[in-house]
Amino acid sequence: MPNHSEPLRSGPLTILVSEVRMVCLESPGDRGGELPVSLVYDPEDPYAVALVFHASEGDVTWMVARELLVTGASGPAGDGDVMVWPALSPDLDEAVVIRLQAPSGRLVLRLGMPELDDFLGRSLSLVPWGTESAHLDLDALVSDLLEPRG
Numbered sequence: 001m002p003n004h005s006e007p008l009r010s011g012p013l014t015i016l017v018s019e020v021r022m023v024c025l026e027s028p029g030d031r032g033g034e035l036p037v038s039l040v041y042d043p044e045d046p047y048a049v050a051l052v053f054h055a056s057e058g059d060v061t062w063m064v065a066r067e068l069l070v071t072g073a074s075g076p077a078g079d080g081d082v083m084v085w086p087a088l089s090p091d092l093d094e095a096v097v098i099r100l101q102a103p104s105g106r107l108v109l110r111l112g113m114p115e116l117d118d119f120l121g122r123s124l125s126l127v128p129w130g131t132e133s134a135h136l137d138l139d140a141l142v143s144d145l146l147e148p149r150g
Contacts, residue, residue, distance in 0.1 A: 022109040
């Protein structure tokens, strides 16, 4: 699996996808080893990054705040379902740790800092820090929320 970001065209906007491998640091049940994961950044949802885990049972997506990944690279960030912090032990040098917590359990992962830096740098070139709100179509969002579902 390539370890670099590949932009996808979606109309006038670019969706950024980076294929990475994360390492399971805890192995509850039969989990363990490396997991293939797609990091996905869509400028139409400028505050979020999707972590798409490719499992044999099907893909599982976790939405994570982009800001959490940025701040977690230099110090502990987040609370509740998602936490990110820099790896502090010598054997995990140049990495961040991501903890995902759900009612069904938790998953603690390691992601290499070079892969995260590359992905975040590319996302910031698409939507610079502090300009996220300019990329939101709030009228479309409200319209979608108010549309009757049948």
